[in-house]
Each structure stands twice: as C-alpha cells, then as structure tokens.
Amino acid sequence: xxxxxxxxxxxxxxxxxxxxxxxxxxxxxxxxxxxxxxxxxxxxxxxxxxxxxxxxxxxxxxxxxxxxxxxxxxxxxxxxxxxxxxxxxxxxxxxxxxxxxxxxxxxxxxxxxxxxxxxxxxxxxxxxxxxxxxxxxxxxxxxxxxxxxxxxxxxxxxxxxxxxxxxxxxxxxxxxxxxxxxxxxxxxxxxxxxxxxxxxxxxxxxxxxxxxxxxxxxxxxxxxxxxxxxxxxxxxxxxxxxxxxxxxxxxxxxxxxxxxxxxxxxxxxxxxxxxxxxxxxxxxx
Ligand SMILES: Cc1cc2nc3c(=O)[nH]c(=O)nc-3n(C[C@H](O)[C@H](O)[C@H](O)COP(=O)(O)OP(=O)(O)OC[C@H]3O[C@@H](n4cnc5c(N)ncnc54)[C@H](O)[C@@H]3O)c2cc1C
Numbered sequence: 001x002x003x004x005x006x007x008x009x010x011x012x013x014x015x016x017x018x019x020x021x022x023x024x025x026x027x028x029x030x031x032x033x034x035x036x037x038x039x040x041x042x043x044x045x046x047x048x049x050x051x052x053x054x055x056x057x058x059x060x061x062x063x064x065x066x067x068x069x070x071x072x073x074x075x076x077x078x079x080x081x082x083x084x085x086x087x088x089x090x091x092x093x094x095x096x097x098x099x100x101x102x103x104x105x106x107x108x109x110x111x112x113x114x115x116x117x118x119x120x121x122x123x124x125x126x127x128x129x130x131x132x133x134x135x136x137x138x139x140x141x142x143x144x145x146x147x148x149x150x151x152x153x154x155x156x157x158x159x160x161x162x163x164x165x166x167x168x169x170x171x172x173x174x175x176x177x178x179x180x181x182x183x184x185x186x187x188x189x190x191x192x193x194x195x196x197x198x199x200x201x202x203x204x205x206x207x208x209x210x211x212x213x214x215x216x217x218x219x220x221x222x223x224x225x226x227x228x229x230x231x232x233x234x235x236x237x238x239x240x241x242x243x244x245x246x247x248x249x250x251x252x253x254x255x256x257x258x259x260x261x262x263x264x265x266x267x268x269x270x271x272x273x274x275x276x277x278x279x280x281x282x283x284x285x
Pocket of ligand 1: 123
C-alpha cells in the first residue's frame with residue numbers, strides 16, 4: 001500500500017520547525033525524524049498525517065555532546081551514532097552495547113534515538129535505557145520549553161507526555177561513575193526483532209558490595225521502568241549467582257506482563273527472570 005496524501009515541510013531552523021509544527025499539529029501534523037517507524041505505519045495507512053514536519057535539515061539537531069556530567073543527544077542523532085562509544089565514560093560503552101540490538105544496520109543508519117523515545121514502543125532499547133538511567137527529555141514548542149523526567153515521559157504503549165505541538169529536541173543521560181558496571185540482555189526470536197523482554201542493569205561496587213543498583217525492564221509491560229524491589233535485593237550484597245537469581249526472581253514477580261499476539265503473560269514473566277539474571281551475569285564478567 002501507499003501512504004495517504006500528505007504535505008512535507010522541510011524547515012531549516014528550529015524556530016521554523018516549531019512554528020510549522022504549531023500550525024499543522026491540529027491537522028494531525030507529525031514530526032518526521034528517521035521515518036523508520038512512521039513511514040511503515042503510513043504505508044499501511046494506520047496513520048494518515050496530513051502534514052509531516054521533516055526535521056532532518058534543521059542544523060545542529062544531530063549533536064551528541066557531553067559536558068562532563070550529562071550526555072546530550074539531539075533529535076536527529078541516529079542509532080548508528082552509538083555504534084562506537086560517543087563518550088569516554090562507561091555510558092559510551094553501555095550505549096554501543098545496546099545499540100547493536102536495535103533492528104538491522106540500515107534501520108540504525110536512519111532511525112533516531114529521540115524518535116525511538118517519542119515513538120515509545122514498549123520494547124524499544126533506547127526507551128529502556130532512558131528509563132533505567134533516569135534520563136530527562138527536553139521538549140520545545142512555540143509555547144516554550146519543558147524538561148520531562150523519564151518516569152513522567154513514558155505514558156504507555158506508544159504514548160508519551162509530549163503534546164502534539166512539542167518537538168523532542170534533546171534527551172539527556174547522566175554519565176555513569178568511572179567504575180560503574182553494566183549489563184544488558186534481551187530476548188527475541190530472530191536477531192533484529194523487537195525484544196519480548198529486555199533488561200539493563202548498572203551499579204558500582206563499594207567494599208565488594210553492590211551499591212546504587214539500577215535495574216530496568218522493557219518489553220514486558222506497556223512502558224519500561226526501574227524495578228525497585230530488584231534494586232533493593234541487590235544493594236549491599238556481594239555480586240554472585242545466588243543474589244542475581246534472587247534479584248531476577250524479584251523482577252519477575254514485580255511485573256504485570258503484557259499479553260499480545262507474540263506471547264502470553266506466563267512466558268513473559270519467565271523471560272523477565274531470564275533477561276535480568278543474564279544482564280546481571282554480564283555485568284559481573
Ligand atoms: C524492521 C524494523 C525493525 C525494528 N526493530 C527495532 C528494534 O529492535 N528496537 C527498536 O527500538 N526499534 C526498532 N525499530 C524502530 C526504529 O528503531 C525506529 O527508528 C524508531 O522507533 C523511531 O525512530 P525514527 O527516527 O525512525 O522516528 P520516525 O519514524 O520518524 O517517528 C516515529 C514517531 O515519533 C515521532 N517523532 C520522531 N521524532 C520526534 C521528535 N524529535 N519529537 C517529537 N516527535 C517525534 C514521529 O512523529 C512519529 O510519530 C524497527 C523498525 C523496523 C522498520
């Protein structure tokens with residue numbers, strides 16, 4: 001199928017983009033970033049936006065930069081920008097580790113980090129990363145700027161706190177401690193598919209014991225989130241098989257698993273137990 005007719009706007013500046021978005025948003029105007037989710041949806045006529053605001057020509061939106069505390073990721077930074085570490089900090093390695101699980105190479109060359117956040121697929125690796133690391137999202141419109149915490153940003157399956165006239169101009173991720181450990185694991189039936197469940201963990205070791213644990217789970221519920229019970233089970237314990245299994249069990253009990261055409265709730269609960277344990281094992285290698 002072909003998309004329904006639409007008008008494509010190609011602003012060159014951020015102000016121009018925001019002005020056009022404010023004008024066309026009431027007519028189901030949408031932002032076009034990498035197009036790797038929006039275009040297929042339009043081709044199937046599941047979305048029929050009358051206007052697309054193509055942000056790819058807006059200067060400076062592909063910026064990825066660190067100020068020593070925070071990594072800022074602009075709206076047009078592609079998944080592929082993270083194939084190699086973008087910053088000399090464990091966060092750089094974490095992002096490159098996660099990036100290679102997203103779709104396939106050609107999709108990673110076009111799809112954007114911020115587009116993934118705005119699209120908010122529950123199984124998105126970047127959404128999981130943002131939720132686990134407590135990212136903040138910077139949304140702009142002609143009405144002004146809002147900084148939205150990850151826990152308030154993801155509202156459900158493909159739903160976010162963004163208003164229809166807001167552009168997600170930047171996502172901000174806190175850098176990790178220099179000695180931070182991390183692990184990521186996801187399960188999908190074929191390489192490149194969306195995950196049926198995924199887990200990301202980070203922590204530090206203080207006197208041989210886990211401190212500041214962050215455990216995020218994605219793909220299992222309508223939105224990714226940190227698992228407080230799992231983090232509590234880990235903190236203060238030396239890393240090892242027994243505590244990793246107990247923490248994974250806590251995560252599997254804490255989730256309210258999605259049921260969909262791919263699998264049922266019981267299987268997803270099992271998968272969460274597996275991906276959390278494997279992410280923890282990876283972190284300790
Ligand atoms: C075969 C296939 C496999 C895939 N596998 C995976 C996978 O394993 N993991 C994964 O995470 N993704 C996967 N994807 C999706 C891919 O990562 C997309 O790139 C991503 O979801 C959306 O990014 P985009 O830049 O392409 O956004 P677009 O498709 O351009 O836009 C997606 C939505 O977000 C909105 N939007 C985009 N950018 C902004 C912004 N800056 N501000 C406000 N709204 C915005 C658009 O209006 C639209 O509604 C897959 C896609 C395909 C086709």
